[in-house]
Amino acid sequence: MPPIRPATVLFALLLGAVNAFAADAPRTLRVDYSHSGNALVDSYSVDKVVIEPLPWPGHPAQAIDELRRGAYFFEVVDPNTDAVLYSRGFSSIFGEWRTTAEARRMNRRFSESLRFPMPDAPVRIRLYARDDRNAFSQVWTADVDPTALDVRQVPAPKVGEVVSIRDSGPSPDKVDLLILGDGYTAAEQARFIADARRLSDELFKVSPFRERADDFNVHALMAPSPESGVARPSSGLHRWTPLGTRYDAFGSERYVLTYENEALRDIAQWAPYEFIEILVNNDTYGGGGIQGLYSTAAAGSEWSPYLFVHEFGHHFAGLADEYYTSSVAYETGGQRKEPWEPNVTALRDPAQLKWRAMVKADTPLPTPWPKAEFEARQRDYQKERAKLREDQRPESEINALFRREKVREEKLLGSADYADTVGAFEGANYEATGYYRPEANCVMFTRTEAFCDVCAAAIETVIDQYARSDGS
Numbered sequence: 001m002p003p004i005r006p007a008t009v010l011f012a013l014l015l016g017a018v019n020a021f022a023a024d025a026p027r028t029l030r031v032d033y034s035h036s037g038n039a040l041v042d043s044y045s046v047d048k049v050v051i052e053p054l055p056w057p058g059h060p061a062q063a064i065d066e067l068r069r070g071a072y073f074f075e076v077v078d079p080n081t082d083a084v085l086y087s088r089g090f091s092s093i094f095g096e097w098r099t100t101a102e103a104r105r106m107n108r109r110f111s112e113s114l115r116f117p118m119p120d121a122p123v124r125i126r127l128y129a130r131d132d133r134n135a136f137s138q139v140w141t142a143d144v145d146p147t148a149l150d151v152r153q154v155p156a157p158k159v160g161e162v163v164s165i166r167d168s169g170p171s172p173d174k175v176d177l178l179i180l181g182d183g184y185t186a187a188e189q190a191r192f193i194a195d196a197r198r199l200s201d202e203l204f205k206v207s208p209f210r211e212r213a214d215d216f217n218v219h220a221l222m223a224p225s226p227e228s229g230v231a232r233p234s235s236g237l238h239r240w241t242p243l244g245t246r247y248d249a250f251g252s253e254r255y256v257l258t259y260e261n262e263a264l265r266d267i268a269q270w271a272p273y274e275f276i277e278i279l280v281n282n283d284t285y286g287g288g289g290i291q292g293l294y295s296t297a298a299a300g301s302e303w304s305p306y307l308f309v310h311e312f313g314h315h316f317a318g319l320a321d322e323y324y325t326s327s328v329a330y331e332t333g334g335q336r337k338e339p340w341e342p343n344v345t346a347l348r349d350p351a352q353l354k355w356r357a358m359v360k361a362d363t364p365l366p367t368p369w370p371k372a373e374f375e376a377r378q379r380d381y382q383k384e385r386a387k388l389r390e391d392q393r394p395e396s397e398i399n400a401l402f403r404r405e406k407v408r409e410e411k412l413l414g415s416a417d418y419a420d421t422v423g424a425f426e427g428a429n430y431e432a433t434g435y436y437r438p439e440a441n442c443v444m445f446t447r448t449e450a451f452c453d454v455c456a457a458a459i460e461t462v463i464d465q466y467a468r469s470d471g472s
Helices: 007-016 093-097 186-203 261-268 304-317 371-390 395-414 453-466
Strands: 027-037 042-055 072-077 084-090 108-117 123-130 136-144 163-166 175-182 216-222 275-280 287-290 294-298 425-428 431-437
Touching: 027 136, 027 261, 042 136, 084 108, 093 108, 108 261, 163 186, 175 186, 175 261, 175 453, 186 216, 186 275, 186 304, 275 304, 287 304, 294 304, 304 453, 371 395, 371 425
Parallel strands: 175 216, 175 275, 275 294
Antiparallel strands: 027 042, 027 108, 072 084, 072 123, 123 136, 163 216, 287 294, 425 431
């Protein structure tokens, strides 16, 4: 397990450890590596080391990740003193894929990347994964010398102009969000910029992003596609796009991901970023989000504001899905470990509930809600939704169904005895029983417009990890 040290000690080590990081805006170093295996075993190997063209966007005083969210965690250490110079938690496509049925039948390889301030001396990377106890255990190490002859120092060509959507101040003091476009042709550049402005504005209408909007910079960048739209194989739509974004990830028709990590990184490197949202130029409902990797949203969907906010909640704050009635590709294996995500719990001991400080003394744990009524309606709704997709009905019919269901959900959940109350409501994390969410309703549960208090607090801690309002 990675060593835990007080933040002040870590900062002192960071500043004094063998002059490991340049004093004035170091460049960004990226390690691309392969993550291969199946449901039971996996392995890692370095593909290449890249010096990116822009300075590191983060602040040197916030190099150590004390939130420790994610399925994985990496440290950059001085091999001579063992001082931790940089660390971050993250999740990955491989980590999700290995919970699918396919991972029990075959091996696959996924490209992944670790980015950090470029050192001026060799460093060691330590990678950790969560074990059966959900604690971090070391799984891989790699030594990296930024002066080695095989380090790539010439970047891939720039593919487009970076447009500033929101400029709140110098990158080291702010959260840098990069919005990438995929499936937009050169003639649709203006549409992409309009979509990026519109949807980032929607993000900053939602608390706590609204109150913390001045802590964000937002940039937009797109590489033109030869055809409009991205691939959706389940409907017979096949496209090549620069980012390789596509629907039907893991066999889920609404799950939008790209497996083209190196292409993504070579395009994104021309803008300062710590978080990435990919807008896909499609009107079919869909999106995805992986903590510390990226999130996606169908920009043309009627539900694009919700998709943008919900999926960004996964990517930015490591929030878990709280819904459990929709079909997903993941398999839990019947285990009920306490999740690492801040907004779901197995509630093995109510006295140790991770958000216990936010629960009023008279709130029962578990907390009653109209679960049976909700599930009865959901069975009919999900059948109707599946039939519309099976028959490839127009997207307008899907949207109408979603609108009707949203009204019913908000009426039912809003009238519950403990509506707008923090507690422990059974049904979350894709499971009807055994997992609990903090409130009856939330952006992470239904297509409502607000985060619950627990999710909002989890988001704020990430903003605090990257933004420095005092500019020091």
